Amino acid sequence: MPDLGLEVLWKGKNFVRLLGGLWVALRISLIAAGISIVLGILLGVAASRKRSVSSAILRIWLGVIHIMPQMVLLFLMYFGTTRAFGWNLSGEVAAVIVFSLWGSAEMADLVRGAVTSIPAAQRESAEALGLKPTQVYRWIILPQAVRRLIPQSINLITRMIKTTSLVTLIGVVEILKVAQQIIEANRKASPNAAFGVYLTIFVMYYLACRPLSLAAKKLEKRWG
């Protein structure tokens, strides 16, 4: 049995520190996911309206965010805007802004898909019954769209959690950074710590994301 470097986890507060790092990552993703879902619903409803200038502009904007890797968006925010506007952004704030922008673009796309997937007859019948446009949305379109949206939103949260691991690359001290510190500090005592610690992180991310994706799958099956 080779030395797997797992013993380092039980030294001092190492395990608790790792959990703390995970919490930093989760906090960023949950805040960003919350903002994304609210903003995304508004943007998505706006983008689903056909033939208006605002929806065309919106779609281009969403497309740009869509096509860029999240890492590039992070760089643009963290290095670019700080340089261009001269303000000071902490890595964590930059991450929340970027992931909210990215997440709301994704969410808007999901909302647009869900809203446009509802047969036109639904809207037409509602209008024929004399409902106003806002009433059509409130009572006819949204309740049906929501069923499709809930599993997809849960999936978006999972993706958000996974994407948040990137923030270590702009210097936020989250779980991967803590891991590096622990490995460095125990270089002499347990040279194989890298294996055990990174394996632990792998498992932690899995445990954080798996219940969510399982729930999404179940809901999708029930309402699909």
Next chain:
Amino acid sequence: MDWAYIESVLPLYGKAAWLTLRTGAAGILLATLVGLLCAAALYWKVPVLRRITAAYVELSRNTPLLVQLFFIYYGLPKIGVKTDPEACGIIGLAFLGGGYMTEAFRSGVEAVDRIQEESALSLGLTRFRTFLHVILPQAAAVSSPAFMANVIFLMKETSVFSAVSLMDLMFTAKDQIGLYYRTTESLFLLVSAYLLILLPFSLLGTFWERRLRHAGFGT
């Protein structure tokens, strides 16, 4: 914007873009292979393999690529499995992408009526030939939007390769910012390079999806 500087570093970015394209293409190709094999294992309900495949898909889809790369690049050498950065990037991408590709192909394969398989088998085709010539071509139509989305997703994911010291576009841009404070120019080049790489894929995906929808496949 200093155009003379941009011109002087263009070869650097060209090299980095080539690395991104090369590793991305290799990783996606491998991921497609893994996905096909796993989808076949699930379709045939191969006893033990089916469980392993299902577990692998969950594992790869529920962990970030960055964590997978760190584990492969820094963790595995401690138990004697060493990889160079480029191989590590490709393997990581194949590991992550394999899970996504499996899901894409599985949904396609499941959409094909079982009677297709039964008829082909009764005509004397082997199970392998049935899968290859009868099931897959029909599944392809259903799978291709998800497949194309995965290709774009995986191409974007290559942007974390710099974390395992691959000198890709992110690495080059960060390096230039750190060395010369050329923030504006570096970010401009970074965004342009990624647009040049990703836009064709995105347009191709949209075009392809429209064709399929026209033919009445997919959603």
